[in-house]
Amino acid sequence: MSVNYASPSPCNAGKAAIMAAAEKFARDAEMQPGDPLEAIVERLGGRVCYKALDDADLEDGSIVVEEQGKFTITLPTYTGAARDRFTIAHELGHYFLHYPRCCAPMAAKRYGSDRVEWEANWFAAGLLMPSAQFQAAFETHAGDITKLAALFGVSLQAATIRAQGLGLL
Numbered sequence: 001m002s003v004n005y006a007s008p009s010p011c012n013a014g015k016a017a018i019m020a021a022a023e024k025f026a027r028d029a030e031m032q033p034g035d036p037l038e039a040i041v042e043r044l045g046g047r048v049c050y051k052a053l054d055d056a057d058l059e060d061g062s063i064v065v066e067e068q069g070k071f072t073i074t075l076p077t078y079t080g081a082a083r084d085r086f087t088i089a090h091e092l093g094h095y096f097l098h099y100p101r102c103c104a105p106m107a108a109k110r111y112g113s114d115r116v117e118w119e120a121n122w123f124a125a126g127l128l129m130p131s132a133q134f135q136a137a138f139e140t141h142a143g144d145i146t147k148l149a150a151l152f153g154v155s156l157q158a159a160t161i162r163a164q165g166l167g168l169l
């Protein structure tokens, strides 16, 4: 028996709107910088599992949504914590932005540069690095990106892009 999974299609909201939606979710969930995401995934009815690269043809993460409140995020075993956090947040972006438009079992497996992936990345950045908290931390730490990355549990690259996006760099 096989299930046909739909692929996500873009929600076509703008970057600012998507980031604002992610920040609102972070606020409502009372997330603090660097908080682990696994508990939030569980609260939403999802689970996170890890697979060795040999077991799966995935180069990054993936999400399979069976229905609202029932989904699995799969991560490769070889990636580090900061990368995994961003991937989980990215997959949650697919769940919040793309699954509601899909209404069928949905699987997002690619990690590319098309619109769907950009939207999920914007969501992830907003979720992990809410603008007000990020700006405040930027000032507190005098623009030290290494400290910001550690504080928010993201890669140096993700923190740099966020700082640039907020006009701080």
Ligand SMILES: [Zn+2]
Pocket (backbone or CB within 6 Å): 090, 091, 094, 108, 109, 110, 111, 112, 116, 117, 120
């Ligand atoms: Zn994706």
